[in-house]
Amino acid sequence: MRWTKGGGHGSRGYHHGNLKEALIRAALELIAEKGPAGFTFADAARWAGVSPAAPYRHFRDRDELLSDVALRGFEEFERRLTKAWDEGRPAPFAAFERLGKAYLAFAREEPAFYSAMFEAGIPLDASAELRAAGDRAFGVVRMAAEALLALLPAANRPPALMVALHIWSMSHGIASLFGRENAQRKLPMSAEDLLEAEVLIYLRGLGVPGI
Amino acid sequence: MRWTKGGGHGSRGYHHGNLKEALIRAALELIAEKGPAGFTFADAARWAGVSPAAPYRHFRDRDELLSDVALRGFEEFERRLTKAWDEGRPAPFAAFERLGKAYLAFAREEPAFYSAMFEAGIPLDASAELRAAGDRAFGVVRMAAEALLALLPAANRPPALMVALHIWSMSHGIASLFGRENAQRKLPMSAEDLLEAEVLIYLRGLGVPGI
DNA sequence: TGTACATCAGTGAACGCGCGTTCACTGATGTAC
DNA sequence: TGTACATCAGTGAACGCGCGTTCACTGATGTAC
Numbered sequence: 246m247r248w249t250k251g252g253g254h255g256s257r258g259y260h261h262g263n264l265k266e267a268l269i270r271a272a273l274e275l276i277a278e279k280g281p282a283g284f285t286f287a288d289a290a291r292w293a294g295v296s297p298a299a300p301y302r303h304f305r306d307r308d309e310l311l312s313d314v315a316l317r318g319f320e321e322f323e324r325r326l327t328k329a330w331d332e333g334r335p336a337p338f339a340a341f342e343r344l345g346k347a348y349l350a351f352a353r354e355e356p357a358f359y360s361a362m363f364e365a366g367i368p369l370d371a372s373a374e375l376r377a378a379g380d381r382a383f384g385v386v387r388m389a390a391e392a393l394l395a396l397l398p399a400a401n402r403p404p405a406l407m408v409a410l411h412i413w414s415m416s417h418g419i420a421s422l423f424g425r426e427n428a429q430r431k432l433p434m435s436a437e438d439l440l441e442a443e444v445l446i447y448l449r450g451l452g453v454p455g456i
Numbered sequence: 457m458r459w460t461k462g463g464g465h466g467s468r469g470y471h472h473g474n475l476k477e478a479l480i481r482a483a484l485e486l487i488a489e490k491g492p493a494g495f496t497f498a499d500a501a502r503w504a505g506v507s508p509a510a511p512y513r514h515f516r517d518r519d520e521l522l523s524d525v526a527l528r529g530f531e532e533f534e535r536r537l538t539k540a541w542d543e544g545r546p547a548p549f550a551a552f553e554r555l556g557k558a559y560l561a562f563a564r565e566e567p568a569f570y571s572a573m574f575e576a577g578i579p580l581d582a583s584a585e586l587r588a589a590g591d592r593a594f595g596v597v598r599m600a601a602e603a604l605l606a607l608l609p610a611a612n613r614p615p616a617l618m619v620a621l622h623i624w625s626m627s628h629g630i631a632s633l634f635g636r637e638n639a640q641r642k643l644p645m646s647a648e649d650l651l652e653a654e655v656l657i658y659l660r661g662l663g664v665p666g667i
Numbered sequence: 668t669g670t671a672c673a674t675c676a677g678t679g680a681a682c683g684c685g686c687g688t689t690c691a692c693t694g695a696t697g698t699a700c
Numbered sequence: 701t702g703t704a705c706a707t708c709a710g711t712g713a714a715c716g717c718g719c720g721t722t723c724a725c726t727g728a729t730g731t732a733c
Contacts, residue, residue, distance in 0.1 A: 259694045260709055280577050282493030287686055299710050301688075363633075364575060366491050369640045379640075403653075406644060410634075411626075411654040418629025422574075423621075429580045429590075433617060442614075443622040447654070450661030470727045471676055498719055510677050512721080 265303040267293040272314050276357035281365035286310070311361055312371045318358030319378035325351055326385040337392045338448075338456065344389055345416060345440050352420035353436075359425075363417065386413055396453055403451065415443050476514040478504040483525050487568035492576035497521070522572055523582045529569030530589035536562055537596040548603045549659075549667065555600055556627060556651050563631035564647075570636075574628065597624055607664055614662065626654050 261267065271292035275284035286307045290297045304310040329347030333340045352359045361367065362379075369376050387409040394402050422429065423436045432439065449456050472478065482503035486495035497518045498508045515521040540558030544551045563570045572578070573590075580587050598620040605613050633640065634647045643650065660667050 259711085260696075262709095264709080280493075282491075285686065286688095296711050297686085298688080298690090298712080302709055306687085363640075366638070368638065383641075403657075407650065407653060410643070410650060411657070414629030414633055414650075414654065415622075415626055416629070417633055418625030418627070421632060422625055422628055427577075427579065429574075430594075432621070439618065439621060439625075442618060443625065443658070446614075446622070446661035447658050448661065450657035450659065470678085471729075473676095475676075496719065497721095507678050508719085509679080509721080509723090513676055517720085 268300055273357040276360055281360045312367050315361040315367050316375050316378050318362040319382050323382040330389050333392045348416040349420055349424050349437055352424045356425050479511055484568040487571055492571045523578050526572040526578050527586050527589050529573045530593050533562055534593040541600050544603045559627040560631055560635050560648055563635045567636050
């Protein structure tokens with residue numbers, strides 16, 4: 246399906262109208278199909294129904310396009326994680342579980358975003374904007390970790406940053422090994438259940454009460 | 457550095473002598489430099505100092521070469537993990553720590569192998585040999601998990617497979633997010649320490665005694 | 668030990684292809700008056 | 701409301717390049733006798 250202005254019958258005029266957005270959609274579509282390495286600038290132009298020179302009006306090169314995709318990915322990721330966390334309602338632990346599920350759901354439903362963000366080899370400091378977006382997304386996890394740690398007596402509270410990194414590594418590990426269609430290995434349980442059990446055991450190890 | 461027969465001054469004759477091995481080394485070198493997507497069949501031939509048609513005598517195509525690289529990667533990985541585990545000596549827990557460190561060391565020292573194995577998008581069932589090698593490597597982790605679980609009273613022993621998958625996902629998560637030179641994010645501690653703490657908390661959650 | 672021959676591994680030239688990138692251009696849109 | 705003009709976004713043709721792949725070939729190696 247091509248993106249065309251107004252969703253009409255492809256009868257766009259000389260001007261596309263929203264080529265930048267269309268190119269980003271094209272990149273997502275193509276990454277989902279063939280992996281982050283499997284798409285070219287020319288491909289994206291073709292997909293958007295435009296001459297191969299047109300993308301240069303909007304992106305310096307393929308990398309800039311990819312990094313824009315990653316940026317939007319982080320923004321959407323943050324949005325979803327924030328929504329799932331919902332300020333820790335009704336209780337931190339329940340919200341935490343939702344957070345994990347949201348993480349995996351994102352990796353599964355938006356594999357192209359996920360690839361661009363974590364596997365395409367785009368350095369986070371490709372742009373300050375990108376880094377900021379990545380930090381904001383991680384910030385949600387960190388905030389959640391803090392809320393959970395608040396349940397512990399102050400004396401044996403590990404650093405929230407560390408706990409957030411642990412949670413993230415578990416989620417990313419599960420997501421990238423088992424969480425997508427083309428997972429390398431068949432599992433005796435769903436990736437969601439596997440992650441939930443893992444986090445549960447970890448939290449018990451931290452001494453979070455009521456688990 | 458080119459691979460040449462006998463390590464001499466490049467004065468190989470018409471026959472290379474060991475082109476297959478040289479191509480695999482070339483692939484590793486090139487993957488390490490430019491990522492798994494960043495090398496071509498022609499590149500590998502050039503690196504080995506051979507005409508672009510020569511590789512076809514040894515590999516059907518680029519994918520077959522890559523999958524051979526992955527196979528050797530899994531074999532080396534298994535070798536290292538087995539050595540680190542050392543049959544659980546002197547005690548399962550100490551051996552388990554070594555296993556984690558060996559995992560990260562492999563990802564750091566052999567990033568090209570690691571990429572080919574886990575990130576190049578080669579399906580594990582590209583060949584029965586590859587799957588078997590992957591299974592053997594995972595088998596080491598599983599065996600270690602079993603040894604640890606044996607320390608628990610039989611009544612609350614979770615499935616060893618699940619625990620092995622958890623350990624693997626933590627290791628892979630840390631390795632791929634923070635474990636290599638071009639890590640996305642700077643850490644306040646080493647990847648090794650981060651993983652060790654994570655596994656420790658997890659094992660405490662399992663109730664492994666003495667932790 | 669020597670010779671003839673089969674097999675093997677690498678050559679080098681050639682091909683078609685798609686990519687990235689550039690360029691002067693042109694059609695469409697918006698704005699000043 | 702209409703007209704002139706500036707700006708913008710996409711065109712299409714062109715280029716050089718490196719890749720994958722094929723082919724008949726040839727130099728080197730191993731083996732039978």
